[in-house]
Amino acid sequence: MEKHLDPARSVIAKLGGPEVVRGITGKSLTRIYRWMYPASRGGTEGVIPHLDARKLLQFAQANGIELEPRDFFPVLTAKRFDEVWGEGGRRRDS
Numbered sequence: 789m790e791k792h793l794d795p796a797r798s799v800i801a802k803l804g805g806p807e808v809v810r811g812i813t814g815k816s817l818t819r820i821y822r823w824m825y826p827a828s829r830g831g832t833e834g835v836i837p838h839l840d841a842r843k844l845l846q847f848a849q850a851n852g853i854e855l856e857p858r859d860f861f862p863v864l865t866a867k868r869f870d871e872v873w874g875e876g877g878r879r880r881d882s
Contacts, residue, residue, distance in 0.1 A: 792824035793834030795862050800824070802855055803844060812847045813840045836860055 791797075800809050806820045813820070825831025836844070841860050848855035 792821075793826060793831070795860055796823040796832070796834045796836050799836060799841075799844065799855065799859055802853060802859070803848065809844065813843050815840065834862060 800806055800820065800823070803809055803812070806817055809815075809820050810817055822829075822831045823836050824834060827833055841857075845855060845857065847853070
């Protein structure tokens with residue numbers, strides 16, 4: 789089984805889990821889990837939609853949870869850069 793993808797996985801964990809995030813955003817649990825799935829499984833590759841991210845940041849601030857805007861962006865490692873961009877800096881999927 790594939791692991792859940794960051795940054796969605798770590799953001800959701802910081803907030804207390806999918807049930808808590810469901811209460812904050814009003815989204816279904818299915819939708820929240822899709823944020824953590826790869827595209828091959830119908831997911832968003834770890835990306836949380838910006839309107840939901842705003843709600844999560846506001847909730848965190850109001851409840852003293854350490855969460856910052858940068859937590860919503862993946863760290864681009866050299867390996868991941870090569871997977872996405874390839875040689876010459878051209879996206880492989882374009």
